[in-house]
Amino acid sequence: MAMSQTNLASVQSAPSVAAAEPDVAVSARQISKTYGEVEALRSLSLEFPRGQLTSLLGPSGCGKTTLLKIVAGLLEPDSGEILVNGKAVTGPGPDRAFVFQDFALLPWASVIRNVAFGLELRGVAKSEREDVARKYIGNVGLAGFENAYPHELSGGMRQRVGLARALSVDADVLLMDEPFSAVDEQTRRKFQEDLLSLVQNENKTFIFVTHSIEEAVYVSDQIAILLPRPSRVLEVIRPSGFRDSGAVNIRRDPEYLDIVDKIWASLRSYVE
Amino acid sequence: MISRSLVLKLLSAVLVFGAWEIAGRVPVSYAFPTFLESMTALVAMTLDGTLFAAYAETLQPLVIGVLISAFLGIGIGVWIGLSTKFEWLFSPIFIVMQAAPLAALIPLLVMAYGIGLTSKVFVVCIMAMPVIVLNTAGAVRNTPASIKEMARSFLAKDSDVILKIIIPAASPVIFSGLRLGVSAGFIGAILSELKITPTGVGDIITYSRSIADYPSMYAAIFSIILLAVLFLNVLEKLEHIFFGGNHRGYVSD
Numbered sequence: 372m373a374m375s376q377t378n379l380a381s382v383q384s385a386p387s388v389a390a391a392e393p394d395v396a397v398s399a400r401q402i403s404k405t406y407g408e409v410e411a412l413r414s415l416s417l418e419f420p421r422g423q424l425t426s427l428l429g430p431s432g433c434g435k436t437t438l439l440k441i442v443a444g445l446l447e448p449d450s451g452e453i454l455v456n457g458k459a460v461t462g463p464g465p466d467r468a469f470v471f472q473d474f475a476l477l478p479w480a481s482v483i484r485n486v487a488f489g490l491e492l493r494g495v496a497k498s499e500r501e502d503v504a505r506k507y508i509g510n511v512g513l514a515g516f517e518n519a520y521p522h523e524l525s526g527g528m529r530q531r532v533g534l535a536r537a538l539s540v541d542a543d544v545l546l547m548d549e550p551f552s553a554v555d556e557q558t559r560r561k562f563q564e565d566l567l568s569l570v571q572n573e574n575k576t577f578i579f580v581t582h583s584i585e586e587a588v589y590v591s592d593q594i595a596i597l598l599p600r601p602s603r604v605l606e607v608i609r610p611s612g613f614r615d616s617g618a619v620n621i622r623r624d625p626e627y628l629d630i631v632d633k634i635w636a637s638l639r640s641y642v643e
Numbered sequence: 644m645i646s647r648s649l650v651l652k653l654l655s656a657v658l659v660f661g662a663w664e665i666a667g668r669v670p671v672s673y674a675f676p677t678f679l680e681s682m683t684a685l686v687a688m689t690l691d692g693t694l695f696a697a698y699a700e701t702l703q704p705l706v707i708g709v710l711i712s713a714f715l716g717i718g719i720g721v722w723i724g725l726s727t728k729f730e731w732l733f734s735p736i737f738i739v740m741q742a743a744p745l746a747a748l749i750p751l752l753v754m755a756y757g758i759g760l761t762s763k764v765f766v767v768c769i770m771a772m773p774v775i776v777l778n779t780a781g782a783v784r785n786t787p788a789s790i791k792e793m794a795r796s797f798l799a800k801d802s803d804v805i806l807k808i809i810i811p812a813a814s815p816v817i818f819s820g821l822r823l824g825v826s827a828g829f830i831g832a833i834l835s836e837l838k839i840t841p842t843g844v845g846d847i848i849t850y851s852r853s854i855a856d857y858p859s860m861y862a863a864i865f866s867i868i869l870l871a872v873l874f875l876n877v878l879e880k881l882e883h884i885f886f887g888g889n890h891r892g893y894v895s896d
């Protein structure tokens with residue numbers, strides 16, 4: 372296997388719970404995917420520990436969205452399989468929810484209907500699903516915009532609608548495709564902090580796609596660095612030393628800075 | 644805003660009718676009556692009931708044909724749009740139907756179905772259906788893939804994807820197809836009355852031309868245009884009632 376596990380977590384600071392075998396929520400086994408001529412993924416294997424956030428970090432066009440859609444059951448891999456909670460994925464399921472890179476909101480539906488859409492498809496009664504939707508609209512900071520339409524919102528607000536929609540179906544695994552790409556730097560930092568507390572408070576497994584090394588290191592329990600096409604996992608990094616130093620201090624932590632440098636060092640050769 | 648668009652509509656009406664009146668007075672042709680003469684004839688025909696009797700005839704093939712075209716056309720269009728196989732099979736038929744010179748087909752229809760209502764309904768359908776089918780099929784096929792994918796990821800059944808994603812997304816284009824189809828249906832209804840048997844409004848047009856009563860002829864033509872415009876406005880209102888939000892700008896980025 373072309374995959375080397377680099378464990379940066381120093382032994383003494385490793386959390387005591389992660390003893391022998393970490394509980395794996397999702398595992399990708401030998402996934403290959405080719406679009407016509409383009410070989411997007413080649414024999415990619417990766418495990419996603421339960422209750423943690425794993426980032427997929429890699430250059431544009433390397434197949435991050437493709438991998439995420441295969442995990443979601445929206446695309447079939449040419450070979451290999453995805454296991455979610457030990458069961459092979461054959462299509463979309465209630466255990467996974469997707470936050471789309473391009474939001475994928477219904478332009479003719481209000482924010483509240485968009486957020487409740489996943490529940491609507493599951494046949495949840497209108498008043499009940501709107502209560503749930505209202506709660507998550509509040510959680511993502513869009514209270515007051517329940518009856519607005521997507522075209523009346525900014526890019527960042529639309530993205531939050533997509534996030535609220537994914538949260539409201541209460542899936543075990545959240546698949547987030549560059550969920551913060553459409554927001555300004557300040558909002559982005561705010562979202563990253565929110566995401567950290569989301570990971571802590573909700574017992575969900577997050578798979579998070581990003582282009583940004585800093586963002587990946589800041590929010591992740593585990594970072595998978597993907598190579599350019601055909602994509603494989605170059606390395607898996609598990610930063611853990613600075614996790615407890617508090618949201619504000621992470622960016623000043625020496626280990627944080629080390630990991631950012633190290634990832635840049637291993638990626639830079641592929642950028643040229 | 645509303646009053647402004649109303650003012651603009653009135654203004655354009657005044658301009659058109661003014662031009663008509665002037666052209667009639669010049670006169671462009673001895674067979675071209677003025678606007679006021681035509682309106683007088685229209686009022687006369689309305690008052691003595693000929694117009695109502697005529698429309699009772701004309702509206703039959705029109706309404707039946709338009710209803711058939713709308714329901715069948717949208718149904719077939721959705722079907723063609725959903726399946727590449729049926730597109731390959733059916734879309735050429737409707738493209739040919741749209742391009743076919745209708746006047747040449749009418750004798751064939753008359754041979755097959757006689758000179759009664761059936762032939763006229765056919766003419767209306769041939770005029771109205773292709774644009775409805777082709778617009779619907781195109782709109783269905785062009786539904787943004789990303790929202791279909793989104794629906795599938797949130798466990799939509801195929802019927803959900805059609806009813807909650809494809810139809811609402813396609814509705815603006817479907818309705819514009821309906822509007823074009825309905826206007827074409829009006830043309831078909833009048834054409835069938837001119838070419839098959841002169842009845843209804845077609846009869847007024849043919850008859851008044853034969854006795855050189857041009858104001859009545861133009862009044863009949865004017866009335867059918869007026870009716871078409873009214874009908875299209877009703878259709879627009881219906882669209883607004885059923886799919887009010889769908890025109891809210893498409894969010895792409």
Ligand SMILES: Nc1ncnc2c1ncn2[C@@H]1O[C@H](COP(=O)(O)OP(=O)(O)OP(=O)(O)O)[C@@H](O)[C@H]1O
Nearest residue numbers: 406407409411430431432433434435436437438600
């Ligand atoms: N539907 C498709 N048909 C053909 N090729 C595709 C399709 N989707 C993706 N690809 C190709 O597969 C490769 C991987 O695409 P993917 O969208 O997974 O990249 P990505 O890592 O998400 O990129 P980005 O960071 O820019 O979003 C790209 O080179 C793209 O050209």
Ligand SMILES: [Mg+2]
Nearest residue numbers: 435436472548
């Ligand atoms: Mg992508």
